[in-house]
Amino acid sequence: MPAAAPFNPEDIANAKYTERPVKEGVTTKKLICAACDIACTVVGEVQKGRVTKVRSSDNPIFRDNICMKGIIAPKGLAHPNRVLHPMKRVGERGSGKFERVSWEDALSDIGTRLKKVIADHGPEAWAVSTSQWNTSTDHGLGRRIMNHVGSPNWISGVALCAGNTAAINRFTYGWFPFGDFANTKCIVLMGHNPRRHSWTPLYNSIRGAQAKGAKLIVMDPRRSSSAERADIWLPLKVGSDAAMMFGWLKVIIDEELYDKEFVKNWTIGFEDLKKRVDEFPLERVAKLTGCDPEMIAEAARVYATSGPAVIPWTPITDMQRNSTSGIRLQTILRSICGNVDVPGGELLQGFNPDIINESEIEMHHVLSDEQKMKQLGSRDHPAFTYRGQLPFREPTKRVYGQEYANLVMGCHMATPSETFKAMAGEGDYPVKAFFFLGNNPLLSYANMPLIEKAMMNQDLVVAHEQFMTPSAQLADYVLPADSWLERPWLHDMFGWMSTVRFSEKAMDPPGECRSTFEFWKGIAGSLDRPELVPWDTLEDFYDYRVARTGNTWDELVKTEVHFKKPAFRTYEKTGFATPSGKVELKSSILEDLGFDPLPYFREDPPHDKDYPLKMFTGVREDGFFQTGHRHIPEMRARHPEPEIFLNEKTAKAAGVTEGEWVTVENQLGQIKAKLAIKDAMPDDLVRVPHGWWKPEMQQGTGHLSGALDYGDSQLCRDDADYLDREQGIPHIKGIPCRVVPLVAEAPASKPAEASQPVMEPAE
Secondary structure, X not given: OOOOOOOOOHHHHOOOOOOXXXXXXXXXXXXXXXXXXXXXXXXXXXXXXXXXXXXXXXXXXXXXXXXXXXXXXXXXXXXXXXXXXXXXXXXXOOOOOEEEOOHHHHHHHXXXXXXXXXXXXXXXXXXXXXXXXXXXXXXXXXXXXXXXXXXXXXXXXXXXXOHHHHHXXXXXXXXXXXXXXXXXXXXXXXXXXXXXXXXXXXXXXXXXXXXXXXXXXXXXXXXXXXXXXXXXXXXXXXXXXXXXXXXHHHHHHHOOOOOHHHHHHXXXXXXXXXXXXXXXXXXXXXXXXXXXXXXXXXHHXXXXXXXXXXXXXXXXXXOOOOHHHHHHHHHXXXXXXXXXXXXXXXXXXXXOOOOXXXXXXXXXXXXXXXXXXXXXXXXXXXXXXXXXXXHHHHHHHHHHOOOOOOHXXXXXXXXXXXXXXXXXXXXXXXXXXXXEEOOOHHHHOOOHHHHHHHHHOOOEEEEEEOOOOOOHHHOOEEEEEOOOOXXXXXXXXXXXXXXXXXXXXXXXXXXXXXXXXHHHHHHHHHOOOHHHOOOOOHHHHHHHHHHHHOOOHHHHOOOOEEOOOOOOOOHHHHOOOOOOOOXXXXXHHHHHOOOOOOOOXXXXXXXXXXXXXXXXXXXXXXXXXXXXXXXXXXXXXHOOOOEEXXXXXXXXXXXXXXXXXXEXXXXXXXXXXXXXXXXXXXXXXXXXXXXXXXXOOOOOOOOHHHHHHHOHHHOOOOOHHHEOOOOOOEOOEEEEEEEEEOOOOOOOOXXXXXXXXXXXXXX
């Protein structure tokens, strides 16, 4: 997600400060860090054409926003194992055998083979997986080319992380809001635990709000660092977030703590919602969540009565069998308590009118309705597919000026699991060409065995990557990617907010590394469609996008922000971007799609005595982001091996002890890890770290650099009981499992030693 910025971006633009002096021979560049997804403004120090140091910004608004991942980036990106030249597979797929080729030869062969796939199977046989959390941006060019060619099958990790949140928020009020942390009186964290080195700006914003008196409510099964700082901590059962929110609504509605005027004038479906909420008396909610009913009621009252409040985005409700209902319940709480589009609440910002946004670049209108309806997953799980999002075209144009709003890249996606089934030959039609950019699909989605089978069944696999990841090891071509130090960036906040930020290019990319702009320009040319990317350079493209400002890219990039002046309650003039023009507590679009128009709660499937524990995954150690950074000695010195967390009671019952190697198993697969005893964990819950592999281990099928030993996606089920119905995304917050001693201890690999920077313990 983008960094939490002050509500009024004028604070950024008008901040007075003096830049820190630098040594002779050192120049500085204003950058936006992409070592994780939160996009901190930082400064790069350059010597002899190379970035030698990344430090915090001189602007006081941003000065505290930096973490170890950004600081270590110059070393990590200069690692000797970085892919610097195009590589072509020469052995069997997965053999790990590659040879160096030229970009020209690679693109020519890729184009020839992709055109054959399209001719033989149709354009829908081409799928692409990418995540702007890792690439910073592909500028909308990937979707633009796919839409012109005719493929709707674009997938992304944002299906499990903020992109799906954006899509589901639209069903209630037509946009995805962002919180005004600087002026809020109450913050609710639902399992999210920002820390000094993880979501740093959000951590700082929360701490700043608390210093000014804001209340903090935390829902989390763990006694996290955020829980320890909270005014109220609700240690709910894993996966019961939606039930907890029903309990809050029961209190707020019964005690008439909601904004009656807003509900009367600007919502539809309140009486139907009230009937549904009546199905959740506090006694039932207490049983479902494991929390004290009086504490549930107290938390609900604090949220409803403290003044403007925010419920920041959380990955937790993105990743549950009740995801759609959980996200919708958040939107309903915001709405009926009067926290939408008000100071200190959550803003529906819309696009910046001065910038050509990526949704425009993507040109979704050129993809025919026939091809849109072929999008994988749209029949059974349509929420974030074209089928679920097309009804927003007219309302979005009415309110925000254009038909398509691909907020956080998540509003016109194929469903990942259905895409991999089609790639494996188990879908409605074959998918035979697969590209992935800045994405490690084997470890980024549920059900690694299916994904490996899918990739092995392709006629063409192309990776645009910095390192030879487990997924890249299965590619036909691995094309070298640049980094955020080596290119400029126009950051339009992923379409979410109207504030636009800028990052300078600090150095040239090493070897033959190229940007996503150059990658897609090359693909357009290889498909005999060069007119789809007519700009010669990325800077030319940015000149085109910023022309409405009356400035050139070179002029704007020297500044830090371009913004639309914030406004409140804009719905009073335009209505909301929903079919009714109001907040739809009862969603007309979900009803038309054949789903329950109101939130609901699916209880757990029947208990399996062979798998008595529950696990959650998705959590990374602070030195890592997604599946990355495991090649960096400083980060691996902190976390040389993957660790699961249990409390002492649960470990004793499982017959395992601190520091030993264990196996975590369920019906889908198993992984190895070392055990760490954490008293902050509740009984019978297992914390499994996300995205583990070891670059130093053997490559190729059967090994995949340790991904087959440690990768948590081998435990993430995607069968019907463990999928959200509307979205088709997997439930990874409460998967049945067991923990047993490892029969033969896993050998510890020995990455390079490094000193350890100071930070909070991993959680």
